[in-house]
Amino acid sequence: MKILVIACDKSGYPAMIKYTTENTTDHELTSILKVPCLGSVKESDILEALEGECDRVLLVGCPIDSCFHQDGSRFAQRRVNRINHLLEEADISKRVVISFVTAEKISEIKRTLDLISGTPAQEELKP
Amino acid sequence: MSWLKQVLQSGHFAVTAEVGPPKGSDPQVIRKKCNLLKGFVDAVNITDNQTAIVRMSSFASSLVAQEQGIEPVMQMVTRDRNRIALQSDFLGACALGISNLLCLTGDHQSMGNHPQSKNVYDIDSIQLLQIFKNIRDQKIFQNGEEVKGEMNIFLGAGESPYADPLEFRALRLAKKIAAGAEFIQTQAIFDVEIFTRWMEEVCRLGLHKKSFILAGVIPVKSAKALRYMKNEVPGVVIPDSLIERMEAATDQKAEGVEVCIETIQKVAKIEGVSGVHIMAIAWESIVPEIVQRSGLLPRPAKGEITSS
Amino acid sequence: MIVGERKPIPEILAMLDDSKKVLVLGCGTCVTVCLTGGDKEAKELASLLRIKGYEADSLTVERQCELEFINPLRERIQSVDAVISLACGVGVQALYELDSGKSIYPGLNTTFMGMPVKQGNWEERCWGCGDCIIHLFGGTCPITRCAKSLLNGPCGGSKDGKCEVKPDRDCAWQLIYDRLKKLNRLDWLLTIQPPKDWSTSRYGGHRKMTREDMLL
Numbered sequence: 065m066k067i068l069v070i071a072c073d074k075s076g077y078p079a080m081i082k083y084t085t086e087n088t089t090d091h092e093l094t095s096i097l098k099v100p101c102l103g104s105v106k107e108s109d110i111l112e113a114l115e116g117e118c119d120r121v122l123l124v125g126c127p128i129d130s131c132f133h134q135d136g137s138r139f140a141q142r143r144v145n146r147i148n149h150l151l152e153e154a155d156i157s158k159r160v161v162i163s164f165v166t167a168e169k170i171s172e173i174k175r176t177l178d179l180i181s182g183t184p185a186q187e188e189l190k191p
Numbered sequence: 192m193s194w195l196k197q198v199l200q201s202g203h204f205a206v207t208a209e210v211g212p213p214k215g216s217d218p219q220v221i222r223k224k225c226n227l228l229k230g231f232v233d234a235v236n237i238t239d240n241q242t243a244i245v246r247m248s249s250f251a252s253s254l255v256a257q258e259q260g261i262e263p264v265m266q267m268v269t270r271d272r273n274r275i276a277l278q279s280d281f282l283g284a285c286a287l288g289i290s291n292l293l294c295l296t297g298d299h300q301s302m303g304n305h306p307q308s309k310n311v312y313d314i315d316s317i318q319l320l321q322i323f324k325n326i327r328d329q330k331i332f333q334n335g336e337e338v339k340g341e342m343n344i345f346l347g348a349g350e351s352p353y354a355d356p357l358e359f360r361a362l363r364l365a366k367k368i369a370a371g372a373e374f375i376q377t378q379a380i381f382d383v384e385i386f387t388r389w390m391e392e393v394c395r396l397g398l399h400k401k402s403f404i405l406a407g408v409i410p411v412k413s414a415k416a417l418r419y420m421k422n423e424v425p426g427v428v429i430p431d432s433l434i435e436r437m438e439a440a441t442d443q444k445a446e447g448v449e450v451c452i453e454t455i456q457k458v459a460k461i462e463g464v465s466g467v468h469i470m471a472i473a474w475e476s477i478v479p480e481i482v483q484r485s486g487l488l489p490r491p492a493k494g495e496i497t498s499s
Numbered sequence: 500m501i502v503g504e505r506k507p508i509p510e511i512l513a514m515l516d517d518s519k520k521v522l523v524l525g526c527g528t529c530v531t532v533c534l535t536g537g538d539k540e541a542k543e544l545a546s547l548l549r550i551k552g553y554e555a556d557s558l559t560v561e562r563q564c565e566l567e568f569i570n571p572l573r574e575r576i577q578s579v580d581a582v583i584s585l586a587c588g589v590g591v592q593a594l595y596e597l598d599s600g601k602s603i604y605p606g607l608n609t610t611f612m613g614m615p616v617k618q619g620n621w622e623e624r625c626w627g628c629g630d631c632i633i634h635l636f637g638g639t640c641p642i643t644r645c646a647k648s649l650l651n652g653p654c655g656g657s658k659d660g661k662c663e664v665k666p667d668r669d670c671a672w673q674l675i676y677d678r679l680k681k682l683n684r685l686d687w688l689l690t691i692q693p694p695k696d697w698s699t700s701r702y703g704g705h706r707k708m709t710r711e712d713m714l715l
Binding site: 296297299301302310312314315317318321354355362363369370378 | 654656670691
Binding site for chain 3: 106107108111112114115150151154155156
């Protein structure tokens with residue numbers, strides 16, 4: 065799948081860089097955009113990204129309870145849920161995925177990318 | 192003149208029951224139920240699309256009951272009709288000899304089988320009582336215009352001693368009586384203690400002298416039914432001990448009847464209680480046994496009481 | 500403020516049918532506050548429509564219910580096949596008064612006049628009866644907040660301060676009782692409130708209001 069990545073500069077972005085340097089994936093990561101915090105990503109930004117060629121937008125950032133900017137990841141999770149509901153309602157197969165990592169612990173990225181399969185239900189599976 | 196009124200005024204402990212009209216057009220259903228109750232009750236309430244489920248109208252059903260020789264208490268709710276229709280039906284009831292009206296607000300349509308309908312609630316039960324009283328006594332419509340003819344209607348209302356806010360219930364009863372309620376039928380009593388305290392307050396306010404209060408009872412068939420009522424029906428308080436008693440019984444139906452009879456006998460002793468209203472929902476056939484075993488027979492017959 | 504909820508997207512798509520160029524119009528007042536029809540929501544809907552293959556764009560004006568704000572949109576409306584208005588029913592009808600000849604589809608189901616009781620939660624408060632008597636009931640409008648609009652409540656369906664019709668809703672009469680008790684004015688509840696004059700409400704017919712001194 066074509067995945068556009070938006071990552072926060074505290075944890076998501078460094079984690080993505082580390083991951084892509086050390087690993088490969090079957091998915092095509094069309095771009096990795098750096099943002100100050102996932103909380104700064106608006107729904108309209110995500111939707112604009114989905115208007116492009118990508119099949120998925122992947123948000124990567126700090127874990128919810130240890131977001132550097134306190135509630136950024138929490139709000140991002142809610143926005144992701146909301147957009148996914150809208151996409152489902154509109155019968156659009158694209159989806160947004162969110163992954164919480166630290167700069168060092170990048171295993172979560174692999175797990176997330178492995179889950180992205182084209183089946184939205186699968187992708188929402190949590191551990 | 193209302194027979195129920197005569198019975199109550201003569202000091203007899205009155206007995207009323209309830210008949211739900213059919214979800215169809217067959218008057219035989221009503222006749223059968225009335226025949227079961229004849230001789231065991233002084234009057235029978237005919238419900239008005241109760242719980243917002245469409246049934247044969249209480250007006251038509253009351254006439255059928257009347258033809259069967261049993262006095263109806265026609266229930267009227269304000270949910271489905273505005274003041275124009277309600278006043279109109281009042282006149283119609285008078286014309287056809289219906290002599291008792293119970294004024295209620297009525298369950299919201301969302302609880303019934305036509306939840307998409309619009310409700311009316313142009314007026315509430317207290318305003319309805321006042322309007323009817325004024326038609327009867329002052330001979331004026333709600334707008335002040337003159338009403339012609341004689342109207343002999345005994346007006347009643349319902350009250351729930353257990354609904355919230357609890358401390359306001361006796362005062363609300365006072366309001367209903369001031370509005371025109373001459374007799375009251377209460378919501379089903381399972382907790383006699385709370386009811387006793389409510390009656391103390393009612394008597395303290397002198398309300399028992401201004402209106403006849405009939406204590407409502409419901410014979411239950413099972414502990415499950417009791418539990419359902421406890422959780423789902425507002426205005427009904429059921430002590431846990433009662434549920435436990437029903438659960439422990441070998442024959443829950445018989446125990447339910449036993450409980451009902453005991454309740455009747457207890458409330459009959461409370462000052463201010465002038466009668467009992469037996470709401471044997473879908474179990475009208477049990478009423479004769481309850482009345483008989485509660486020691487309420489024989490019912491006064493016409494001729495035994497001279498109307499004042 | 501007027502509150503509405505977005506219509507389900509399948510319903511909106513069904514309205515659009517075979518329109519190609521679509522304009523999503525947001526409204527900057529009530530529906531912005533209740534987060535259903537403002538600029539943000541208009542942009543989102545336009546985005547979704549573009550992903551679905553429509554040529555969609557969005558625009559938001561201060562208030563769609565005032566002709567002075569929507570008159571400038573005439574040309575823009577002419578250039579599209581269909582307009583989805585995210586305004587309340589008033590705004591949608593105002594757009595029709597532009598007589599554009601285009602279909603203006605309501606993107607919201609307008610529901611009630613209410614307020615945000617806390618972030619994310621809006622509740623109905625006023626029914627527009629045209630004869631306000633809130634002060635007689637300790638500040639809780641019984642017409643709006645009582646499911647049966649009782650003026651001499653409560654009914655027997657009040658349980659633990661909640662209404663049996665909508666169990667997550669407060670019983671208006673419990674609120675009235677509590678407030679009047681605090682104000683030491685329970686005596687007001689002993690007066691029998693007469694039947695309401697509904698002729699000032701929507702039941703009396705379509706209403707209008709005029710300020711003679713302001714007519715041009």
